[in-house]
Structure formats: structure tokens, C-alpha cells
Amino acid sequence: MPVPFDQPITVTRPYLPPLEKYRSGLAEIWDNAWVTNNGPLVRRFTAALRRQFGTEHVSLMVNGTQALLAGLEVLGIRGDVITTPFTFAATTHALLRCGAHPVFADIDPDTFNLDPAAVEAAITPATRAILAVHVFGRPCDHAALQAIARRHGLRLVYDAAHAFGVTVEGRPLVLDGDMSMVSLHATKVFHAIEGGVLICQDQATTERLDAFRDFGFSGACDVSEIGTNAKMNEFQALMGLQVLEHVDELIKRRRLVDAAYREHLAELPGLTLSAPPAPGIRHNFAYFPVLIDPERAGLTRDELLDGLRRYNVFARAYFHPVIPDLRAYQHLPCTHPLPVARRIAAQVLALPLHSELTPEVATRIAELVRALMTSPENGKLHGRRTGEVVPSARG
Ligand code: T4K
Numbered sequence: 001m002p003v004p005f006d007q008p009i010t011v012t013r014p015y016l017p018p019l020e021k022y023r024s025g026l027a028e029i030w031d032n033a034w035v036t037n038n039g040p041l042v043r044r045f046t047a048a049l050r051r052q053f054g055t056e057h058v059s060l061m062v063n064g065t066q067a068l069l070a071g072l073e074v075l076g077i078r079g080d081v082i083t084t085p086f087t088f089a090a091t092t093h094a095l096l097r098c099g100a101h102p103v104f105a106d107i108d109p110d111t112f113n114l115d116p117a118a119v120e121a122a123i124t125p126a127t128r129a130i131l132a133v134h135v136f137g138r139p140c141d142h143a144a145l146q147a148i149a150r151r152h153g154l155r156l157v158y159d160a161a162h163a164f165g166v167t168v169e170g171r172p173l174v175l176d177g178d179m180s181m182v183s184l185h186a187t188k189v190f191h192a193i194e195g196g197v198l199i200c201q202d203q204a205t206t207e208r209l210d211a212f213r214d215f216g217f218s219g220a221c222d223v224s225e226i227g228t229n230a231k232m233n234e235f236q237a238l239m240g241l242q243v244l245e246h247v248d249e250l251i252k253r254r255r256l257v258d259a260a261y262r263e264h265l266a267e268l269p270g271l272t273l274s275a276p277p278a279p280g281i282r283h284n285f286a287y288f289p290v291l292i293d294p295e296r297a298g299l300t301r302d303e304l305l306d307g308l309r310r311y312n313v314f315a316r317a318y319f320h321p322v323i324p325d326l327r328a329y330q331h332l333p334c335t336h337p338l339p340v341a342r343r344i345a346a347q348v349l350a351l352p353l354h355s356e357l358t359p360e361v362a363t364r365i366a367e368l369v370r371a372l373m374t375s376p377e378n379g380k381l382h383g384r385r386t387g388e389v390v391p392s393a394r395g
Contacts, residue, residue, distance in 0.1 A: 005313060005361075015356065022238065029041065038231065039234045045240050046058060052172075053175065060197055062196065064185060064196035065090040070198065074205060075179060078128060083132070084105070084113065086319055102131075102323075103335065106336065111135075112274075112344055120148050123154075127152065138166075142173075157178055160182050161183035162286045164189050164284060188286070189284045196230075257353055271293075286353075289351075301317060304369065351365060351369070
């Protein structure tokens with residue numbers, strides 16, 4: 001029978017640069033006595049991200065949620081917006097906060113992203129935009145979504161929170177659409193403690209975003225629109241600059257963990273692995289989602305989640321439930337059936353995947369999953385009794 005891990009294995013864990021290095025970077029902030037409001041490190045970080053994404057049209061914000069909200073506001077998005085029910089709450093919150101009305105369309109069973117056919121079927125005269133998510137860093141069917149957007153005169157915005165480092169035929173995924181938002185939260189492949197990046201298509205919009213995050217100031221005294229305070233600070237930018245130096249190596253490490261899981265979880269009845277990246281796609285290995293079919297597996301996703309916890313492994317049911325089933329959304333009419341999204345949300349489990357995890361640990365986790373699935377009693381009889389603290393800020 002497997003042995004519980006000594007230390008909690010969490011779904012993710014941020015890479016932190018050597019403490020001495022961050023400390024020496026802090027000296028520059030102290031010397032400058034400049035800690036926020038578009039300081040020198042934020043400007044340097046912006047320039048580095050412009051090189052990273054191969055575009056000048058980059059605006060940095062304090063976090064991904066504020067960035068998405070700012071982006072939607074600046075694009076003037078109101079009215080009905082077709083979006084995915086299979087995402088983190090922040091995607092849909094941004095729509096409601098800017099006065100738009102989310103219309104949920106179903107997702108593709110393989111990529112878990114918006115199904116273009118379902119999007120097209122949901123369009124009405126009130127539709128103004130599509131807000132799609134490259135969930136788990138896997139690209140949406142951009143060609144199909146773009147064709148639909150053009151045909152119907154809609155804006156196309158991507159929540160690319162998970163998509164840092166993903167390229168399609170060598171081109172950064174975040175260049176697609178009218179605008180993309182990348183989250184730089186500590187739980188992401190690449191982070192700046194907190195942070196958000198907006199990538200748009202023209203200089204005028206970039207300047208509006210830069211003003212919008214700074215209360216709408218354009219020039220010293222004039223406020224040209226009702227902006228907000230969504231400015232990144234120097235401590236975040238310092239972290240971002242230092243993590244950026246290592247990000248390619250971090251993605252390589254993630255790839256090895258992904259490969260270990262794939263090798264050791266293959267052909268397990270009732271467990272479906274996500275498809276490996278299609279040719280031409282450079283993946284970032286942000287998450288390792290699997291599906292647990294209770295009929296074939298003999299246990300539910302929640303039973304497996306609980307069994308893993310008893311061995312000190314804290315996988316997560318990202319993203320369950322679907323957004324319209326969250327208490328805050330239950331008042332909204334859900335006009336389209338969402339059978340695929342509901343099935344995926346009921347079966348999905350994100351196994352631990354981060355750059356600090358070794359392939360050996362992933363192999364042990366995979367063996368534990370196998371043991372729990374082939375003999376679910378293992379999860380009930382052995383391991384620790386939970387009630388232990390779940391390592392999440394949300395408890
Ligand atoms: N759109 C999408 C599609 C998103 O997924 C997100 C955020 C957003 C928009 C909004 O972007 P931001 O405004 O956040 O930039 C986490 C993250 O807080 C959130 O950023 C992320 N998506 C979401 C998928 O995951 P929780 O509630 O699951 O986080 P939490 O605190 O439970 O942390 C998860 C695990 O990470 C913990 O078990 C332990 C580990 N951890 C976490 C933190 C914060 C650490 O080891 N160290 C840490 O400092 O939401």
C-alpha cells in the first residue's frame with residue numbers, strides 16, 4: 001500500500017528566485033525611493049514583456065482580474081457576451097462588473113474551450129462580443145472563433161490567464177483576438193506575485209489602457225476617462241523580471257512532470273488524460289487535468305480527491321462547478337444547455353503540476369492514483385484522516 005507524503009503536495013507552488021538575488025534587487029527600489037506609479041522596474045518589466053510577446057502593445061496591471069476588467073471597459077464591451085461556463089470565476093465577474101451580460105455556450109469535450117459551433121448557435125442581435133478562455137493553457141480554435149466574430153461584427157477577447165509561453169507555429173498565442181489578458185498570479189507558470197498583462201492590437205488602445213489603470217490620467221492634470229487604480233508596483237515587477245530569466249527552464253521542468261504522469265497514468269480504466277499538444281503548439285504545461293468517469297472508474301472524482309488528501313496530495317477540482325451554478329450566478333438565466341461543460345466539471349481533477357515538483361514525485365502520485373482507482377478502499381482505510389488543513393487560502 002502506498003505511503004503518505006511527509007509534506008503536503010499542493011496543486012501548484014510558485015517558483016521563487018534565490019532570496020539573496022531578490023534582496024539585492026530590493027536595494028535598487030530603496031535607492032530609487034520609488035515603489036509604485038509606473039516606476040523604473042515596471043517600465044523595464046514592460047519592455048521585457050514586449051520582447052517576450054513580440055509586440056509593443058502591452059500594458060501591465062496589478063492583477064489579471066483588474067486587467068481583464070480594464071480591457072473590457074476600454075474596448076467598450078456591453079450587451080450580451082458569449083463566454084465559457086468552464087473557467088475561474090474572475091472571467092465572468094469581469095463581464096458583469098463592466099455591465100455586460102454573460103451568455104454561456106458549451107465547450108469542446110477535448111480542449112475544454114468554447115465550442116465554436118455552440119458560440120455561433122448562441123448569437124442573437126443583442127450579441128456584442130465573445131470572451132473565450134484558453135483554459136489550462138490549451139489554445140482555443142482561434143481560426144473558427146475569429147471567422148464567427150468577423151461574420152457577425154463581434155469583438156473577440158481572450159482570457160489567456162493560463163497561456164503565458166504558449167505558441168502556435170512559433171507565434172505567441174496571446175497575440176490573437178482584439179485583446180488578451182495573461183495572469184501573473186503566483187500560482188501561474190510565470191508570475192510577478194500578482195499581476196496581469198493586456199496585449200492589444202494598436203498604440204491608441206495601449207495608451208488608453210495605460211491611462212485607465214492610472215485613474216484615467218492623460219498628462220499631469222487631465223483625466224480623460226473614469227479609470228481605476230490597477231497599477232503594478234515595483235516589488236511585483238522585480239519578482240517578474242527575476243522569474244522571467246528562468247521561465248524557459250521552469251517550463252522544461254514542467255514538461256518532465258507532465259511526461260511522468262502520462263507514462264504512469266496511461267491506460268487506467270475510467271481515467272482520461274488530456275490530449276498531448278497538437279503539432280505546432282508549444283505548450284506551457286500549466287496544469288495536468290484528468291477526467292474521472294465514475295461508471296468506469298468505480299469511484300467519483302470527489303472520492304479520488306478525498307483519497308489523495310489522505311496521502312497529503314492536494315489536487316484540485318478546477319473548475320467545478322460551472323460558472324452558472326455558482327451561488328452568485330444562479331439568478332442569471334442560463335439559456336443554453338451545457339451538457340459537456342457540466343460533465344467535464346463533474347469529472348475534472350487537476351493533479352499537482354509545478355516547476356518544483358520532480359518527475360519522481362509525479363510518478364509516486366500517479367502510482368497512488370492507480371492504487372486508489374484500482375482499490376478505492378485504499379483511500380478510506382489507509383493514509384491519514386483528513387480534516388488536516390487544506391493548503392489553500394480558501395480552506
Ligand atoms: N481567468 C482565469 C481563467 C483564471 O484562472 C484566473 C485566476 C483569473 C482569470 C484571474 O487572474 P488573477 O486576478 O488571479 O491574476 C488560484 C489563483 O489565485 C488564481 O489566480 C487562479 N486563476 C486560480 C485558477 O487559482 P485558488 O483559490 O485556487 O488559489 P489558492 O490560494 O487555493 O492556491 C492554490 C494552491 O497554490 C495552494 O494549494 C497552494 C499553492 N500556493 C498558492 C499561493 C497563493 C502556494 O504554494 N503559494 C502561494 O503563494 O485560486
